[in-house]
Amino acid sequence: MSLRAKVGWTAVTLLLSVSLAGVTSSLALAESRGNSGLPSGPGNPMAKLQQEINALTHRFAELAQLGQSVAGLKQQIDALQKQITTLQQQGAAIDTLQQQMTTLRQQVAGYSNLQQQINALNSQVGNLNTQVATVNARLGSLGSSSALAVYDAHGNKIGDVVGVQDEIPWVSVTAGGHVVVLRVFAEQLVGGFVWFSGASCAGTAYVSDPAMFNTADAFSFAAVREPGGVIYTADPKTTVQRVPVLSVAQHDGTCFTFSSPVTQSLVPGTPVMTLDLQFSRPYSVH
Numbered sequence: 001m002s003l004r005a006k007v008g009w010t011a012v013t014l015l016l017s018v019s020l021a022g023v024t025s026s027l028a029l030a031e032s033r034g035n036s037g038l039p040s041g042p043g044n045p046m047a048k049l050q051q052e053i054n055a056l057t058h059r060f061a062e063l064a065q066l067g068q069s070v071a072g073l074k075q076q077i078d079a080l081q082k083q084i085t086t087l088q089q090q091g092a093a094i095d096t097l098q099q100q101m102t103t104l105r106q107q108v109a110g111y112s113n114l115q116q117q118i119n120a121l122n123s124q125v126g127n128l129n130t131q132v133a134t135v136n137a138r139l140g141s142l143g144s145s146s147a148l149a150v151y152d153a154h155g156n157k158i159g160d161v162v163g164v165q166d167e168i169p170w171v172s173v174t175a176g177g178h179v180v181v182l183r184v185f186a187e188q189l190v191g192g193f194v195w196f197s198g199a200s201c202a203g204t205a206y207v208s209d210p211a212m213f214n215t216a217d218a219f220s221f222a223a224v225r226e227p228g229g230v231i232y233t234a235d236p237k238t239t240v241q242r243v244p245v246l247s248v249a250q251h252d253g254t255c256f257t258f259s260s261p262v263t264q265s266l267v268p269g270t271p272v273m274t275l276d277l278q279f280s281r282p283y284s285v286h
Helices: 003-032 044-125 127-141
Strands: 150-152 159-167 168-175 178-184 194-196 205-208 221-225 231-232 241-249 254-267 271-274
Touching: 044 231, 150 168, 159 178, 168 231, 168 271, 178 221, 178 231, 194 221, 205 221, 205 231
Parallel strands: none
Antiparallel strands: 150 159, 159 168, 168 178, 194 205, 194 241, 205 254, 221 231, 231 271, 241 254
16 A cells, blocks of 8 residues: 555544544533433423423322322212111111001000990999899899880880890890890990991991800891991891901991901991981980
């Protein structure tokens, strides 16, 4: 190789070395300025982008903490909802118990009313004690042709005395072609109860089996409904049925409705006579 050629190759080598050094220096300087190759500070968009990234990262951290708080609140809300559901169920149970208590109070009031009727009947029995004593004495001395009878306030004959049970006289009454026997009290004639298939003494009417009053099967079934003294009867050969009823006409003229149907041994009854349309109270035996 000639001297001139060696000098030329050496010059080229030096120029390449200087160029590479300059490039390396520029890259290092750019990396120190945010890897952008631009001046640092407000004019550097890469630095501004990094600030926004930092701000978003901080915001994400705050949102993560908020998410944890929301999850805790959600758990508390779910627990409160369960408590509310439990309280609602307990409230429904309390309402049911309250309804049952109300029904029991009504039934107790009805039984109390029955007791008052019993007391009133006992009072009437006391008023008739003298008459019963006389009847018993006369029945003991007279034969079957005894003329003892029951009369109303104006002396109208209602029927003959056919017997005495527990110091209470029984009178035979012809009503609607039926011969019935009723217990005699000063203010009313009493038979069985009148029962009804519906509430408030409505629907199909039934009368009690007279066997519960120890009456003879030869007489027609009979019950008296107050007010007015309406006699309900049924043929004595009618078969006794076990039927559900919902209300009963009481002897004081009120109607008692049960909270649910009750089953009784009864026969269908038909109103055939109203005592107050033919006789006047009080009644007497002589």
